[in-house]
Amino acid sequence: MHKINIAIDGPAGSGKSTVAKKVANELSYLYIDTGAMYRSLTFLSLQAQVSEQDEQSLIQILEEMEITLEQQSDGEVQVLVNGERLGEEIRTQAVTAKVSEVSAHRKIREEMVARQQQLAKQKGVVLDGRDIGTYVLPGAELKIYMDASVEERAKRRHLENIANQRHSDITTTKEELKRRDGLDRQRETAPLRQAEDAVLIDTTNVTIEEVVARICRIAREKENED
Ligand code: CDP
Ligand code: CDP
Numbered sequence: 001m002h003k004i005n006i007a008i009d010g011p012a013g014s015g016k017s018t019v020a021k022k023v024a025n026e027l028s029y030l031y032i033d034t035g036a037m038y039r040s041l042t043f044l045s046l047q048a049q050v051s052e053q054d055e056q057s058l059i060q061i062l063e064e065m066e067i068t069l070e071q072q073s074d075g076e077v078q079v080l081v082n083g084e085r086l087g088e089e090i091r092t093q094a095v096t097a098k099v100s101e102v103s104a105h106r107k108i109r110e111e112m113v114a115r116q117q118q119l120a121k122q123k124g125v126v127l128d129g130r131d132i133g134t135y136v137l138p139g140a141e142l143k144i145y146m147d148a149s150v151e152e153r154a155k156r157r158h159l160e161n162i163a164n165q166r167h168s169d170i171t172t173t174k175e176e177l178k179r180r181d182g183l184d185r186q187r188e189t190a191p192l193r194q195a196e197d198a199v200l201i202d203t204t205n206v207t208i209e210e211v212v213a214r215i216c217r218i219a220r221e222k223e224n225e226d
Helices: 016-027 034-047 055-063 093-103 106-119 132-136 150-163 170-186 208-223
Strands: 005-009 030-033 067-071 077-081 125-129 142-147 199-202
Touching: 005 016, 005 132, 016 030, 016 125, 016 208, 030 034, 030 067, 030 077, 034 055, 034 077, 034 093, 034 106, 034 125, 055 106, 067 106, 093 106, 093 170, 106 125, 106 132, 125 132, 132 142, 142 208, 150 170, 199 208
Parallel strands: 005 125, 005 142, 030 125, 142 199
Antiparallel strands: 067 077
16 A cells, blocks of 8 residues: 555546545545645735736745744644635635636746645645646546636535634635636636546536545545555
């Protein structure tokens, strides 16, 4: 048995982070939420009143931004930005509205990818994002591309917003999600797409537990391959 790396990509609300966390827990792997890294940079840029178009100033913020991972006793991994735990503040509408523009800059992506590859240096990691199977970990032993209908994804995000006491209405949530998917799919550098060797999982009518079980089954087979 040997540990492998797992790359999970897909559009917003397809279930990546929920599933990735559970898979990592089940396999005793490390989970790395790459979206949280782009969200953290966006949060800091809003605080510094730097425009999402200003690549040079964004790079400067990123260069000064220290990202560390802290594994908690329950297996959850907390992303620390400059030593601080960022939680709800990186999931606000203000951050969500700008994160795809901030993430589209080539130099930002190069730096983020380098940091993610550093964090994933040892085997036994699960990374989720948009470009993990295609750019960050092209050699990952297991690649998953998760998708679901836009209606289902919007409904999930809406319910999640309400559960977290964020203001939400389903129509705006759906429009915002479509806009962000469009930007992520159409950007020049490392756009969202399914890697050729990725397993496609449509989660529209599938429970979280079923998706987790399927991924863990494939992962265990790969762990036992020569
Ligand atoms: O959780 P949700 O699907 O809403 O988004 P996320 O995974 O937190 O990612 C937020 C945004 O960061 C995405 O819409 C992308 O613009 C960007 N992102 C990216 O460009 N590449 C990644 N590997 C991860 C996120
Ligand atoms: O990370 P991503 O944006 O792809 O999605 P997520 O944040 O993991 O999932 C969005 C919401 O959908 C969460 O509240 C999950 O509990 C829910 N979900 C679901 O209801 N059924 C699934 N098969 C997957 C996720």
